[in-house]
Amino acid sequence: MPPATVHLLVVSADPALSARLLTGFEHAAARLAPAAFVIQAVAVSDGDAAMATAVQDGDLHLVLIDHALRSESLTEPAAGVGTVWPAADLAQRLRALRPELSLYILLDDDDDKLAIEGQAGEALSGYFFRSEHDPEGWLRILIAEVAEKCDTPFFDQLLEYVASAKDSWHTPGHAGGDAFKGSAWVADFHGFVGEQMLRADLSVSVPQLDSLLHPVGVIAQAQDLAAEAFGARKTYFATNGTSTSNKVIFQTLLAPGDKLLLDRNCHKSVHHGVILSGARPVYLDSTLNRRWGIFGPVPRATVLAAIAAHPDAKVLILTSCTYDGLRYDLAPIIAAAHAVGIKVIVDEAWYGHARFHPELRPTALECGADYVTQSTHKVLSAFSQASMIHVNDPEFDEHLFRENFNMHASTSPQYTLIASLDVARKQAVMEGYKLLSRSLVHARELREKINATGVFRVLELDDLLTDEVRHDGVRLDPTKLTIAIDASGWDADELREELISRHNIQIEKNTHNTLTLLLTIATTRSKVSRLFDAMLRLAKKKRERRITPQLPEIPGFTRLACLPRDAFYEAGERIALLGDDGRPNPALVDRVCCDQIVPYPPGIPVLVAGQVISTEVLAYLARLLAGQKGIDLHGLATLEGRAHLRVLSEAETRRLQGRDGG
Ligand SMILES: Cc1ncc(COP(=O)(O)O)c(C=O)c1O
Structure with missing residues (x-):
């Protein structure tokens, strides 16, 4: 592969300065050229052209803005030149368009620096002083900045370790694939998976590769780079998907009995989080487009009303975007939640790419979310199961989070998943x-x-x-x-x-x-x-036959008879979903489900633990069981070949309703 290209854009209304800089950068680039990428500098003379370049040029990574742009725009904009924007304003606009760009300002003196720092400090990576005119020194710094962004500390260390071919006297038992080699039975697996993948399947016994459960080395560095890239204070890599990530956050934020506002159609992992945390859910009904059988967002009025009615709730969780790509206007919702002290979690399982294109932003973090989970594997290039948890909560309790994270994480995480997160972040940024x-x-x-x-x-x-x-x-x-x-x-x-x-x-x-x-x-x-x-x-090959539209009668929520966790931990009894006549079993009507019953995909429960079963729900489940191909129905027990629901016994129902009525 040829080396990648990094473009450096000089924005100055002074053609002589631009020309000197471009020549200086060109000579310096020839001397300093790193192995991984080549740097090419170009110049434009005004803010409009700079914005247009940022829109069109996907290889643009570095921008050097002449601070003098501002004074010239205020005195006499040159004829034929578009709007000349003040440097700070331009920096902020570039940052809003593409937060991954590194922006530097060319200054005259320290007074300028103070002024611009006040206006756009957060958007900027650094400053150079015009009077020092040192393209080589400046390029050295710019190259280091790009090198840091495209660094993959964990992946690099893994590569180095694998290349150093150490003898394995530790787990995993296949020892870098040696167990498969030469086997008359399983050598084909070695051929299929490949040497490198098997050599890279290492374990926590290799201290050089840091520990996902207590990261202080290359994993910590990779996570810090991800936090920077995604705009989080802290980012954590998860090797068991957003499913586990959601549960970790729930357990961190919610104690048994804490109130929680949640979209009823959240992913099943969120409902599992309700069981694990013992929280008291207030369900918000999301919209359902019956014409197409597609779930949409919860109406804003419903969310705001719930926040107003339950200011004592600890947490609000929403899914944005949904499986079908619908995303909330999150900022006003998050502001309303924060106004009464409710933390906001956004499940962005389907939206990990959004940070990297203005057409997809703002992200949930940019709208103020406290916690965001993303399946980096779903829309970016990480391996399946590789997700990220981003945290921006100003009151984040890292110790508590770590305890909960470690409760769910395997002590033998797959190291190639971690590497794939490191690489996916690099790719997204670059x-x-x-x-x-x-x-x-x-x-x-x-x-x-x-x-x-x-x-x-x-x-x-x-x-x-x-x-x-x-x-x-x-x-x-x-x-x-x-x-x-x-x-x-x-x-x-x-x-x-x-x-x-x-x-x-x-x-x-x-x-x-x-x-x-x-x-x-x-x-x-x-x-x-x-x-x-x-x-x-x-x-x-259009067919003439008319398909009778089978509108999915997806049943609405009934009610909770008790806390989901209480129902889940009862022994319950198992009752067949269909009677001997093959019809929905009436013995289940008005009983309380102990498990959550989830058609997959999309993974949205029809019943949650603690929910009262209605005739409509039963009929719907029976149709699903008989019907659509390609859908698994999670949560049913199979006894003697027949699907059963686990429900509370009459005595358990009476006892729990007395305790916690939903
Ligand atoms: C909204 C939502 N959240 C979470 C998940 C779970 O993600 P993962 O597959 O990374 O565990 C899914 C999976 O489909 C999902 O649709």
Whole structure:
């Protein structure tokens, strides 16, 4: 691979200064060139051009702004030059557009520094003094800044350790893959996984690689770089997904009996967190678009009313964006929660890429969230299970968090997952903007092309929203494409099957009348083209038969009879979901569920522990059991081949209702 390119932009209205700087940087770059990247300097003469360059140039990483830009703009803007922005203002705008850019100011004297520090200090990486004119010295500092951003301390150490070929007298038992080599039975696994991956499967017995459970070395450094990149005070790597990350935060923030406001349609891990923490949930009903079978946000009015009604709640948790890409206008909600002292957790499992493109921002952290969980593996390039927990809570209790983190973390984490988080952060910082810009272009093209089939249609924000949230400032992540298929005459299962078996295309998920595709930083033009060709062929095979729309009667929440945790820890009794006649078993109506019953995907519970079972819920579960392919139903017990629900016995119900009525 050729070395990567890093562009350095000089912004000055003084052409002589720009010319001297460019020549100086060019000579210095030839002498200082690092192995990993080449630096190329370019100049523009005003703020508009600088902003345009930042939008267009995905290789831009460094900007040097001449402070004199300000005085010139105030005295006499040169003819033909666009708006000349004050240096501090430009720095702030660049920062708002692309927070990963490193911005430096070229100053005249210390007074200028004080003025600009006051206005834009947070946006800036540093200053140089014009009078010292030292392009080589300055470039040295700029190169060091980029080198720090693209450093991968954990991955580098792992590489070095593996390359040094130490004999393994420790776990794991396969000892760098030696157990597979030469085996007549399992050598194929070695061939499949590969030498490096097996050599890199190390353990906590290797002190050089730090410890995920007590990071003080290369893992701590990698986490610090991630915090900087994602705009958090602290970032923690998690090797058991956002599922575990959510539970860790719940256990840290909530003691048994603490009140919690949560979107009822949060991921199942959040509901598991309710059980583990023993919290008292106040459920907020999110919207459901019945036409497409898609869950949306909780209406803003509902969230604000809940905050007003429960100022004693400790925590509010929301999912933003949702699986289908709907994201809240979080800032006013978070401000209202903070005003009464409620901490806000945002599950950004599907939104880890947002920080790296202005079309996707603001992120939850930028809106003021205290805790954010992200499945770095879902939309960035980390391995499956690799997630991050970001913390901005000013009252963060790190010791308590650590205890809870360590309660859930394996003492043998997979080291390649940690390395993949380190590398995914580097990639997001160094080329996230460029790759996401490409994905967004692909997403627009795909929308147009799929719509042009005249049979399939990509749903827009307006299609996905219901009236309750239409004026809540909800936005759509354009990299998640939901395609309406009902005009095609195919049903969703048939289309999925056709896409995989004939076109080798695996999609993310479907509802009864939609397919959802994810575009990520890895989406390429040829993949887009293959998908479009497939959709076009399928559109041509449009069927005349009319699909009777099976609107999913997703049942609403009933009520809690007791705390979820109390129901979960009772022995309960198991009752068959279907009676002998194959119909929903009436013996379950009005009983209290002990487990959470979750169709997966999307992983949103139909029943939570402690919830009263209604006829509608039963009928829905029975239909799910008989129905849609590709959906697992978590939480059912199978006894003698039949699905059972674990419910409280009559005596347990009476006892718990007396204690804690929900
Ligand atoms: C909203 C939401 N939160 C959390 C998770 C769990 O993430 P992970 O797969 O990283 O454990 C998911 C998974 O689909 C999800 O959709």
